[in-house]
Structures are given as structure tokens and as C-alpha cells.
Amino acid sequence: MIQYFKKSNPVPVHGTAAEQQKSYKRLKWQVFISATLGYGLYYVCRLSLNVVKKPIVDSGLLTESQLGIIGSALFFSYAVGKLSNGFLADHSNIKRFMSTGLLVSALANLIMGFTGSFLFFAICWGVNGWVQSMGAPSSVVSLSRWYTDKERGSFYGFWSTSHNIGEALTYILTAVVASYFGWQWGFRAAAIIGILGAILIAIFFHDTPESKGLPPVNEDFRKEKISTWKEQKGVLRNPYIWLLALASGFMYISRYAVNSWGPYYFETAKGYSLTQANTLIAISAICGIVGTASSGFVSDKFFKGRRNAPALIFVFINDFLSFR
Numbered sequence: 001m002i003q004y005f006k007k008s009n010p011v012p013v014h015g016t017a018a019e020q021q022k023s024y025k026r027l028k029w030q031v032f033i034s035a036t037l038g039y040g041l042y043y044v045c046r047l048s049l050n051v052v053k054k055p056i057v058d059s060g061l062l063t064e065s066q067l068g069i070i071g072s073a074l075f076f077s078y079a080v081g082k083l084s085n086g087f088l089a090d091h092s093n094i095k096r097f098m099s100t101g102l103l104v105s106a107l108a109n110l111i112m113g114f115t116g117s118f119l120f121f122a123i124c125w126g127v128n129g130w131v132q133s134m135g136a137p138s139s140v141v142s143l144s145r146w147y148t149d150k151e152r153g154s155f156y157g158f159w160s161t162s163h164n165i166g167e168a169l170t171y172i173l174t175a176v177v178a179s180y181f182g183w184q185w186g187f188r189a190a191a192i193i194g195i196l197g198a199i200l201i202a203i204f205f206h207d208t209p210e211s212k213g214l215p216p217v218n219e220d221f222r223k224e225k226i227s228t229w230k231e232q233k234g235v236l237r238n239p240y241i242w243l244l245a246l247a248s249g250f251m252y253i254s255r256y257a258v259n260s261w262g263p264y265y266f267e268t269a270k271g272y273s274l275t276q277a278n279t280l281i282a283i284s285a286i287c288g289i290v291g292t293a294s295s296g297f298v299s300d301k302f303f304k305g306r307r308n309a310p311a312l313i314f315v316f317i318n319d320f321l322s323f324r
Helices: 017-051 053-058 064-089 094-112 118-132 135-146 149-159 162-181 183-204 228-236 239-268 274-303 308-323
Strands: none
Touching: 017 053, 017 064, 017 094, 017 118, 017 135, 017 149, 017 162, 017 183, 017 239, 053 064, 053 183, 053 239, 064 094, 064 118, 064 135, 064 239, 094 118, 094 135, 094 183, 135 149, 149 274, 162 183, 162 239, 162 274, 239 274, 239 308, 274 308
């Protein structure tokens, strides 16, 4: 198992400079597109439960409190997994790491489409949270392996729209399927999409340029070589990283409050149908695509590269709208 997920061994560099540049261009676009679409499909398998909460409650299968516990199982395992799998991704074959995570997530959704047990729901959703945490680290590592320092920021900004794409797909496509065929098919449809996403990643996502007979994109600029493990220990000892993580955690409280219970609220309190309620949440996700893609430009153009100032402003706007 360890050997299977181990980072690919480099192969001898081959081809002329022109041939290498041609291969770079083709493979880099494959990596970027498969990372963006692949991680977007991760979200389809992560948010499927949010779409079908009211039908499940209406069927008498589970209560709101039980659904809250099931949802928490995903978030807690996701939080722990995001830390540990982030460290592992630096040492891994990210093609296998990311495709396996989405495949297992799809299988967890598939099982939930054929069971009605609270215990099975909680276990499957907890497992889903763990494997969901394999997606983002793999994608970020791919950008560092395949893109230079000067171009990585732009591609990272566009890759960051992937979760909004996945959210929009979930709240529109899954809701339509569940409204016609029942809540079980909300999970089954997410599973089918997840399996297709795992196949996409397995074919078009690539581990390292060196494994393709290409030289590394970024040469190490330091004279003293430091192991990846030592660099990771330095990250753990950096208080600013933990401060940023804490701030992000608080931001996610409001984000997932809307994502997790927004459709249920619109259906129960406002009387909207399953499709209408989820379409409203999908609109928020679609607007998020524009905001995420433009955030880098806004911070560069209007704040001279000071990312903390616009982030603080956006937090206050988010909190104000949440209270409204």
C-alpha cells in the first residue's frame, strides 16, 4: 500500500528542448484541467447529503439532530484528514492519491443510497470526510510540481473556483435527480459522477514532470538542501500558519451553515420545492466563481498586494449578510 502511493521515480530526461516544451504545455494543461474538474467533482460527493435532508426527514428515516451528527462526522474527520493528508501528499504519487480519494468517496455515497441505518450513515459519512481531505492537497501539490513560481498564483486562483463549480453542480444536478427519483438517487447520482471523476483523474492527472522524462519546473534556489519532513516541521512551528488556519475555520462556520442547512431552511421555512431551494444555493456558488477568480486581481490592483485588508473586508461583508 505504501509503495503504491509513493512518489513516482524520475526517468531519464529525453527529447529535444522543443519537444520538452511541447510536452510541458500539453501535460500542464491536462494537470490543471483534471485538478480543477476533479476537485469540483469531489464536492459533488461531499455535499450530496445537504441536498436531500428534507426528503430524508419527511420519510421519517432520520431526524434533524441525527443529520446534524452525521454531518459533523464528515467535518471532524475532514479536519483531521486535511492536516495529515496534506503532509502525506508532499511525499505521494498525487495521481493515485487523488483518484483513490474520490473513488472511495463515491463508494461511500453509493452505500448511503442503499441503506437507511443511522449508524451506517454516520460511519460512511465519516469515512467520506477523511478521503475528501485527499483532494485539495493533491491539487495544490500538483501546481507546485508543474507550474513555476511566476505563473502558479494565476493558475491557483482559477483552480480555486473548482469548489464553486462542484457546489453548483451538486445543488442543481443532484436536486433534479432526487426530486424525480427519490432521495436515494441523490447519493447514487453523486456516486456515479464521483466514479467518472476518479477515472478522469487517473487518466489525465500526472504526478511529476520528472516521471515523464522532463526536467523539474522549479530548481531549488537554496544552497543548503532541506528535507521535506524538516520543512513540514517548520510549518507546524509557525504561529502565523495556525492563526490563518483558525481564521479560515471561523469563516467556514458561516459558509457550511449555508451549504449544509440552506436548502433545508428554504424548503421548510419558505415553502420552496427541492429544486427551487437548491437552485438558490447554487446561485450563491456560481457568484462565488466570479469572486474567487477575481480576488487575486482585486488584492493586487486596489490593495497593492496586501491580502489581509481585502480578506478582512470580505469577512465583515459575509458576517453582515449572514446576520441579515
